[in-house]
Amino acid sequence: MFDMQHIAELTPDLLSLTPAEARARIAAWLAVRGEPPYRVRQILPRLWQRPVGSWEDATDLPAPLRRGLDDAFPLPRFELAAHQVSRDGTEKFLWALGDGEAIESVLIPEGRRRTLCISSQVGCALGCVFCATGRMGFRRNLSAGEIACQVRELLLRDASPQPTNVVFMGMGEPLLNWTAVDAALTILNQPDGLGIGARHITLSTVGIVPNLTLLAKRPEQFRLAVSLHAPTPEVRLALMPIEKKYALSEVLTALGQFRRRVTFEYVLIGGRNDMPELADRLADLAAPLGALVNLLPLHPGGAPDLARSSRAASAEFARRLKARGVTAVLRRSRGLDIAAACGQLRVELEPRRKVPAQEHARVE
Ligand code: SF4
16 A cells, blocks of 8 residues: 555656556555545646646646645656757757756658657767767666657647657667657557657667567557668668667668568768669668668768768669669758757757766667
8 A cells, every 4th residue: 555655756757657657646646645536537638638837737626736746746847948940940949957958859840740859868879970969979868758748848838839740860769768768659649648649650760679679569550760871781880880789680680570661761971871882782671671761961060070962962872762663752951050950959059058077878
């Protein structure tokens, strides 16, 4: 039997629990207080469906209950440290977390779709050479609540349009923070969470093989994007140190576990991975899987020492893929004028922020 103290100690952070866990936790807390059980139906929607910034704003609840909720389960908020809006409508948010760290989310409008690109870690340990976040190193994992609250904060801001789609393509490698990402996927997807359809949620990974298996076991049809960027082990090793731990061949084998179409993300880097023969090698990998290939221009802020592919080289790369029966889309850069590449705003603002000095941890 739980007493009140014990219940709050279990987790004061309701936002990091799945809706089912949060419902059980709230119900247990209400029972200890002698409150009627129906209150759980008033309290739970205030987490995700009709969120409040603080319990004080849940005015359909009696004031003593609101004060009790505030003591037992405070609702952490992000502070908006920077907000930029690009000429093309892309919006970038830099959120300050309670411990002085900062993460980014990017909202990309496209027709009726508004895709929010969210972060799963502060920084990243994987050091891909073309990535601003990789240069920052790893600082810490986000909690499930910190991941899902990137959507929640937008719901609380009347000024921002609501996202229709979510992609895990911001800072960090989501499959290196699997426990939190696993719970966040549930929060994002379930009707008593944020209610975003599984087909509207995409997880992007470089391919952390054991956790690809865990993701494949989930029954929902979440979309999977693989940050490939290289069709051979040699080219991948030069761009992405993860090749030493999880080889390209292992990643491709692991993709066989997915019953859904996979997307390959491929940043075109002049003279490094944009040669015509590499397009043919990429087609050899993509065609058997029926993978869609997204060809992305290198963001100028991602890596100052690397060059974008020329237009001609990019077009030829796409043409060769298509000639071999692969669906390839040449994407344009979004938010070029506001540093919308992953980790870039945070990197640019770093000297102006007081971030405590910290060893970069490595995550295995
Ligand atoms: S591209 Fe992704 S995995 Fe690679 S360093 Fe950047 S955030 Fe990490």
